[in-house]
Amino acid sequence: MAEKEMSREDALSRLDHKHACHILLYADSKAKLFGKIPIKHIVLMQMRFDGLLGFPGGLVDPSVESLEAGLSRELQEELGAAVPVTSDDYVYSHLSSSPPRLVLHFYSKKLKEAELLELERAAVATAVDHGFEVLGLTRVPLYTLRNGGGLPWFLSHSFISNSRAQLLDELRRLDLVSPQNLEKAVKKADELRHTVKSDPH
Numbered sequence: 001m002a003e004k005e006m007s008r009e010d011a012l013s014r015l016d017h018k019h020a021c022h023i024l025l026y027a028d029s030k031a032k033l034f035g036k037i038p039i040k041h042i043v044l045m046q047m048r049f050d051g052l053l054g055f056p057g058g059l060v061d062p063s064v065e066s067l068e069a070g071l072s073r074e075l076q077e078e079l080g081a082a083v084p085v086t087s088d089d090y091v092y093s094h095l096s097s098s099p100p101r102l103v104l105h106f107y108s109k110k111l112k113e114a115e116l117l118e119l120e121r122a123a124v125a126t127a128v129d130h131g132f133e134v135l136g137l138t139r140v141p142l143y144t145l146r147n148g149g150g151l152p153w154f155l156s157h158s159f160i161s162n163s164r165a166q167l168l169d170e171l172r173r174l175d176l177v178s179p180q181n182l183e184k185a186v187k188k189a190d191e192l193r194h195t196v197k198s199d200p201h
């Protein structure tokens with residue numbers, strides 16, 4: 001899906017469009033998978049009601065509230081806790097091709113590991129959207145195992161709108177995965193998607 005990047009100013013001038021804001025929340029971590037594979041960073045996405053992966057967030061009406069206030073409100077509903085978002089967390093905006101007349105604003109914010117763990121708990125315990133619009137928060141595995149497990153398999157799933165590209169852009173920009181490992185994971189994910197599609201069972 002080709003989405004066209006646009007300036008924040010141009011994006012906000014589209015008064016006849018809908019606007020949606022989503023955010024990548026992440027934290028550094030010293031935890032190790034199986035006690036030996038460093039996970040390095042925790043990156044959050046969510047399984048949506050429609051079975052697609054996407055980021056927390058939702059529709060915002062810039063004529064009644066700022067993008068950041070609207071995104072913070074959506075996060076309260078989906079995560080069950082306050083995550084104050086500011087314009088410092090803004091990354092970029094895109095004009096959506098499908099659905100049309102929609103502008104997608106993307107943010108990312110680094111949290112302390114303890115804050116992120118608390119969010120994971122709140123998302124299950126107190127979020128009003130849990131089990132309805134949001135089926136569950138999920139971490140993005142950033143490592144690649146020998147059999148393609150980890151990031152390649154994760155990337156081979158189905159994502160809403162341009163959220164897969166948003167994820168890859170941020171992993172690259174924030175250097176959460178090295179460019180070489182990211183390139184290999186994307187290539188492997190494409191092979192895996194082909195394998196799954198061509199398997200009749």
Ligand SMILES: O=c1[nH]cnc2c1ncn2[C@H]1C[C@H](O)[C@@H](COP(=O)(O)OP(=O)(O)O)O1
Pocket residue numbers: 020022053054055056057058059060099104133160161162163166
């Ligand atoms: O994670 C996302 N990245 C980019 N675009 C997204 C993402 N999630 C949804 N979207 C698009 C597609 C949807 O039609 C609109 C509205 O988003 P949604 O989160 O479903 O909004 P509401 O919860 O209904 O307010 O954005």
